[in-house]
Amino acid sequence: MTRHDGRTPDQTREVRITRNWLDHAEGSVLVEFGRTRVLVAASFTEGVPRWLKGKGTGWVTSEYEMLPRSTNTRSDRESRKGKVGGRTHEISRLIGRSLRAIIDTKALGENTIVLDCDVLQADGGTRTASITGAYVALVDAIEDARAKGLIRKDAQPLTGSIAAVSVGIVKGEAVIDLDYPEDSTAETDMNVVMTGDGRFVEIQGTAEDGAFDRDMLNRLLDKATVGCAELTRLQQEALAATPRKRVL
Amino acid sequence: MTRHDGRTPDQTREVRITRNWLDHAEGSVLVEFGRTRVLVAASFTEGVPRWLKGKGTGWVTSEYEMLPRSTNTRSDRESRKGKVGGRTHEISRLIGRSLRAIIDTKALGENTIVLDCDVLQADGGTRTASITGAYVALVDAIEDARAKGLIRKDAQPLTGSIAAVSVGIVKGEAVIDLDYPEDSTAETDMNVVMTGDGRFVEIQGTAEDGAFDRDMLNRLLDKATVGCAELTRLQQEALAATPRKRVL
């Protein structure tokens, strides 16, 4: 079986992670999964939301949004509609929850990191690209805070790494990292978030057209496991390289 | 291992399904999973949303909401806050998607069924109770429409049945149908929606405290499979019984 863009079922698109794409943000990444392009900015601020005050723990959260013309046809801005849509809320919550899974909020102190994931161009897999890129921006923001003395030198807020990939059933076959044409016709669509040591943090699978059985589920999870391991490797490579220098 | 309320890990709470709890709605169910109590109303209306007009297919959707004092401490009303929260959106979308999985929208004709799931009392598992109850209300609404000649006598909009249950890891052990005290301390929380013939429609698993491995995932899915089969049986029983008569 060949996919419409020539990939094998196990093959992710070309993934590019450009660190410090922005000059102001404490951490920032332009992450690309093929033509999907997400700008992630990690903002470190002292203080926590009111409901956490005085507990000595920090907070990590995320806001995801799509630019109106990131898609094939223009969508209305949520700011103009005066309300944030259900899908936007849902993905923002997923990203925040995923990153908190590898954060020791005690070690972060009473500080907040917001991960803004703005989709500049969408071609399927924007939420998994966001999570994968946000991890790298988060690492940079924590290092920046450590360098500025905003968290203790010996604090280890990160307890692991995190990456995410989509898998799905397209024309009866399990494939990884669906682009938009595949995603919009998939029978089942599943997003899997995994730690760098291969355990699950989130599994969100939806049968869009016909239910799926346990056997197919296992094949999807196998593919996701391999894919997340590959993305983890790319994240480590990006973090090992010297990033573009910020202009402060 | 005994759970805080005496149940075994495999044991769901007492489930009660009261049909036709309302007099006006085409289908309605008061569904109870222990102290969790959800009022589901299925409203059948002719016509479809604008983006579906003229395509000859129908639509099934859902709106979920919690009464302000369904919970232990009162929450503000979303209507007063002027916006619907992310969690509410997310669950509404999940319920609608789950029920559409067993609907042949062509057979429904250009008609819409809205499933309003209002949580009168919350004690964990409100979204799975909603889905399980909504299936029964949906069956009644379709029968009502057939009786009134709003859909063809021989149309079969239902392609199967659907039920949902939560599973999770509490103190290291996999358990089914978590109540609020369990849910709020669970290491992992997973909602599973399955068809009556045992296939998956939705899997949403979240590690709240520590990632989980493939082996634990399998144990959770095993429990969910058994639980959904049991709920399917209870739905069939409820549908086989003569319901409370509506006063039209």
Next chain:
Amino acid sequence: MTRHDGRTPDQTREVRITRNWLDHAEGSVLVEFGRTRVLVAASFTEGVPRWLKGKGTGWVTSEYEMLPRSTNTRSDRESRKGKVGGRTHEISRLIGRSLRAIIDTKALGENTIVLDCDVLQADGGTRTASITGAYVALVDAIEDARAKGLIRKDAQPLTGSIAAVSVGIVKGEAVIDLDYPEDSTAETDMNVVMTGDGRFVEIQGTAEDGAFDRDMLNRLLDKATVGCAELTRLQQEALAATPRKRVL
């Protein structure tokens, strides 16, 4: 003259007051006037709104809302529309004002009681059913607070009792407790809130179709006076009985 459901002009519908319908709320009542069914939850919380802080007085308020399918045809949710309608505001304000009429806010201390009145099924008279039921829930919430030591043992926040009934002119004749078919065709519609000792707290009369004269007004007020006395008796009966036990 016989009414469409066989009642005499002076006859209210069957009224049922079920205490402690909910397990969490400090006071709760399922109140039914025929097929009109309102769930009232009284929530006691320490503290008062900002504009009352430090004055040593408490606050009682109410929020009224109809479930989307409480009515014959489904209405859109106010939370989805992003704003609360005028009618909802108006009734919420009426209920709160009515109950404050029998509350000594000094004796309540700096505590707030919110009365959530959610209409599960509407068949006319939802606001008067709400007020009548809310009084009972309020009594229970105050007793609960007293038992928990949240208000002083000897404090008497209640200065009387309150009940409400609708009266109206239907086909030229004064009748009490209009159901929906009557309400929607009435020439005049009036809601009357009275204390247990027979004085007025609110009178809201509206000529829907043709003005009414002083003589007809007197006949309406006579009927309301008798009806409120009857409702007061039913409230006392409900409060005298042992309520369904809450599961805390």
Next chain:
Amino acid sequence: MTRHDGRTPDQTREVRITRNWLDHAEGSVLVEFGRTRVLVAASFTEGVPRWLKGKGTGWVTSEYEMLPRSTNTRSDRESRKGKVGGRTHEISRLIGRSLRAIIDTKALGENTIVLDCDVLQADGGTRTASITGAYVALVDAIEDARAKGLIRKDAQPLTGSIAAVSVGIVKGEAVIDLDYPEDSTAETDMNVVMTGDGRFVEIQGTAEDGAFDRDMLNRLLDKATVGCAELTRLQQEALAATPRKRVL
């Protein structure tokens, strides 16, 4: 008993009705009850709201609002708060309903008249001043439409006249047309809307501090009846005079 401003209990404040205060509106009135000053604009537009289309009947409605500094201390604008408050909704609905009581919507044809009542200065009684002034603006707007041929020459949309006054119990005594200092300390506050021939259209009485008995109610209604008759006379006088000429 003398009131704080020297009036007798039966005495309304000085009432001034200035017709055609605006140049653009089909009807407009600056109505003053003492220092209370409301600008009423009646806008006649062809067409009706969607839910009335094709029924051959017209519509009369109202929107009431207070300028932020109409009051002693500045209030926030509802437009900036992003939502219309309950009191504003309630009064707008009352004004619209009151005026519809004397309109034959069939005779109006499929046309709409909106009565905008903007309170320029508030000193108690803004809703009753609005209704009293709106009647005059409404008459002018209907005449304007007749002159322009927008309604038939022989159509009689007006079936009567309408005026409104407040009455209340201040320091135990019934008084008419309360100003702000009286209104804010009244034990009972009642707004009464009456037709020119002395029948009731709306009665809204609220016990703010202590319930009131039937005898007191009768005294309040007596005063309102006399007051509305006096206001009716002033309306007729204003309508008999030649108004300020509009500059079209």
Next chain:
Amino acid sequence: MTRHDGRTPDQTREVRITRNWLDHAEGSVLVEFGRTRVLVAASFTEGVPRWLKGKGTGWVTSEYEMLPRSTNTRSDRESRKGKVGGRTHEISRLIGRSLRAIIDTKALGENTIVLDCDVLQADGGTRTASITGAYVALVDAIEDARAKGLIRKDAQPLTGSIAAVSVGIVKGEAVIDLDYPEDSTAETDMNVVMTGDGRFVEIQGTAEDGAFDRDMLNRLLDKATVGCAELTRLQQEALAATPRKRVL
């Protein structure tokens, strides 16, 4: 060249400034430029917005709004639409900025003056009339605060005076103070805010139909300079006169 209403290109409309049109506000002005009629209320309140607290400086701001029937055809209220339009925001910001240009916020102390500019009738030039009138109301509010001891006797918060006028190109010719028929057909529209000593505070020029060259720009600025000087003289006259007495 004669203009449609007989004015010469250099001639403003008749300008009237009525001080203390309101009884409650610390300063108030009904300002009229021909048929354009704006009610300006200056509200002095102790305290400043949160972001200014503790800095020892005051704040001056403005809110502009049009009544729904100030215009030829009725517009929807922004409060009912639930959001403030771009034009309203823009003009409010312009007015506030213009007045702050002549305020020494240090001398004002931690106090706020809000200038509410409500357009009762619109016939072009509402923003320039608002600024011109607001200066007078601001002077009165500052004097009122000085008299009440809310600012120091010797404090001089005013550093100059401010007036504004519109200029534009109509049928190829530069004219001043455009009314609505001119404004809606002008090729270029420019609002100019100047200090009493003839310097610029704001220039906002927009080519509505065809760009304009430097020479035409100079002609427009010449006219605005003369016009603002004339308005400054009228402001001084108004302030020199004894105003209508407020009824406190």
Next chain:
Amino acid sequence: MTRHDGRTPDQTREVRITRNWLDHAEGSVLVEFGRTRVLVAASFTEGVPRWLKGKGTGWVTSEYEMLPRSTNTRSDRESRKGKVGGRTHEISRLIGRSLRAIIDTKALGENTIVLDCDVLQADGGTRTASITGAYVALVDAIEDARAKGLIRKDAQPLTGSIAAVSVGIVKGEAVIDLDYPEDSTAETDMNVVMTGDGRFVEIQGTAEDGAFDRDMLNRLLDKATVGCAELTRLQQEALAATPRKRVL
């Protein structure tokens, strides 16, 4: 005088215009003025807003927004606040108006072009960069529509070119293209939009700290005239080059 970044008063920052930065949009540009970075997407859609229907003319409009971390410290998203701020509205309107100045809407036919200007990084001058970049994206979108036959081959919707630059008074001296540190301390800030043939379309000058005289105004306009000519040259260069190929 040397500026803080070494530029002369007449020197703009390095300007880069990258065409077709996006794959989906009919025209798109990443425009950079130094560190200010704006992504402009031009979306061509058939049809026009309702108020233009049937008139045979097209429409060009713009929406401007800043990403939350485009600035030095993170700002809240307008979508989450539920309303669009005054500054955002104001700039969106300026951009749309500026581009319409060089569009013959008749020649466009009943089609709409939306110019989305999203600020990825802000360092002063975001509105002038947006306008300058939007012109290039607009040219590409029109060419794309012509190529697809959506507008007539011989239609000339563009009547000229447009560019914009900021000028201001910093420490008493007129300078061009202010970056954020200059902008935030400028005594006067002015944005000038000019056609390619050197005429004015918009002038928006604001005295932030002290009014400015006619002589200084002339110096600012001189600088803006030279700057816009230079930007026009860069736009022509960008349009002459072969752009990055879109992947459709």
